[in-house]
Amino acid sequence: MNALPAGDGHPGTSTRSIVLTPASAIRMRPVYWTWTDRIPAGSITLIPGREGIGKSLTLAWLSAQITRGTLPGQHLGQARPVIYAASEDSWAHTIGPRLYAAGADMDLVYRVDIQEETGFDALTLPRDCSALAVEIRRLGVALIAADPLLSLIAAGIDTHRDRDLRTALEPLAKMADTTGCAVVGLAHFNKSASPDALNLITGSRAFSAVARAVISIARDDDAGDGSCVMSQSKNNLGRLDLPSLRYIVESAEVPTDEGPAYVGRLVFTGESDRSVADILGDNAGTGDADNRTERDAVAKWLIAYLTEQGGEAPWPDVRKAARVEGIAERTLQRARPRAGVVTELAGFPARSMWRLTLSDTTAPAAPVPPQSRQLRQLPERGATGVTVGRLAQPPTGRDTPSPPLALFPASANGHEGTAA
Structure with missing residues (x-):
């Protein structure tokens, strides 16, 4: 590896230098999958769609599968923690019951807040990436669930400008890569009409450009049963010709200290002949x-x-x-x-x-307001094979100082933070 001075060539005029590394010195590694062929480990994955079709249910379902070690992928058979960052719903009334109904191990799902001298604040990108990486390594977290990803972006960043948005997403992508943790964020579709899901994601194209995988969701009105379709719209690290999956939302009762709560639960019904692109x-x-x-x-x-x-x-x-x-x-x-x-x-x-x-x-089934639940069994056919691997050891180095993260297991009582 050779370091060459940058700038005008005069010594002392720049603290930057060009570093050239031969390709032969870079270790080649296979891709590991958090969800086989669909969600790559150590990368950002987006799940976009319109409101009210179960995007949050999908995220809760994924979290439950990870905490139970039942998701086909490198963590199959190994229960792993999840950090869940949510800003649009109440943990007490919505997110907690969703996770419970999904069958999640509530001791392995962590709400994330940022503790400051004046109280608690929301997790903010890119400011808190370094502190988040510390907690991922400490707990062995396999998934960062962002509901939605847009809400984690610092307020001063214009999410409609590609260059601005990349200042938040690229550090997040680097953090995912160095820790081996998958980052899965929800995104909304805009009001445009297009068959291309990537063109419908609200905000800059940087969202879909930085993400290595995009799993889009759409309701199939022609199905007649309120079901939705999930398709792989982008997959830079793997196959794109994956079968689309179909799911419905059923009602579930969740016991609480104050009486039963009622939420929805996600149930996959198999593969779909129609893709999200067809529906759009x-x-x-x-x-x-x-x-x-x-x-x-x-x-x-x-x-x-x-x-x-x-x-x-x-x-x-x-x-x-x-x-x-x-x-x-x-x-x-x-x-x-x-x-x-x-x-x-x-x-x-x-x-x-x-x-x-x-x-x-x-007698078509009546749709239920989008909530969440654990799937008893994944679709038998499709891209659900198992790829067992081991996360690479993250490189050593000091993280940039940042306000401390406060992680609360989903089973904990007490503080209802503002971050999620």
């Missing part, structure tokens, strides 16, 4: 009304066809019959949820069957 494209397209009319017509045809076949038929037969009617395969797939048709494997060798379920069309 429907909403953004100028021919949306025509598209919906076409899907309605195809859904009616599909119901009639399967009824004639006794309620179910092999997928090749459905596709063949649709082609005879001039129905494109993509349109048929998008009309399937609207028709209340489910797919399942049957027989030996297994083959895909399309089955009509009248209950799906006559």
Whole structure:
């Protein structure tokens, strides 16, 4: 490694110097995954979407899986702590019950506040990155959950200016990299109409640029059951061709000292034929009304066809019959949820069957206000394989002095801080 003077070349005119390191001196390492193929460890991941579709439920579900060691990834089988920074909801009334309903180990979820001489303040980026890194290493934290990430940015930073926002996000990304901790932050969609989820994230493009992965969420109105779809919209460190996942929100009762509290809980129902891009494209397209009319017509045809076949038929037969009617395969797939048709494997060798379920069309489930809950079992298929690895040892060095962090386990009583 060679250090060369920067500036005009005259000695003493600059304290900066250029450091050149040969690539051969840099140790190459594999990518470790907090959630296999979806959330990389040591990086920032964004979960954007519109309001009221369960983004916070997803974050609570992730936290619960980490604290129980049940999330497919490098921490599978190892319960790890989570630091949860939330600013829009009450811990007593919302966040605590959400985590409890999600099945989280409440002793391993920590609310984070900044303690100062005058009291408590909110966690602020980039100011508190160094102090946060100290606590991550001390406790072995596997996940920083930010609900939403925007609320952690210092007030003086213009989050709509790329250069300004990077002054907060790049130190956070460096902190995640040196500690091996995953940072997962929620983000909101703006009011624009676009099929590209990255273009809809409120604020500067720096949010999606600095994040190594983006998992977008959208409600599928055509499904008829209030379900939402989760898709991988960005994945710089891994695969992008991951199956989209579908989930619903169910109601759950949480016991408290003052009587029961009622929240929602997230339940994955399997993979989705429609992606978030498909859903956003429907909403953004100028021919949306025509598209919906076409899907309605195809859904009616599909119901009639399967009824004639006794309620179910092999997928090749459905596709063949649709082609005879001039129905494109993509349109048929998008009309399937609207028709209340489910797919399942049957027989030996297994083959895909399309089955009509009248209950799906006559009695759709009523959506529940977004809360949270633990998933009993992850979808059986999809990118849920296991990658077991060990976090790299962080480099040594002194952290920049910062106000001390006050970490409160979610099970603790007493101080209700302002940070979360």
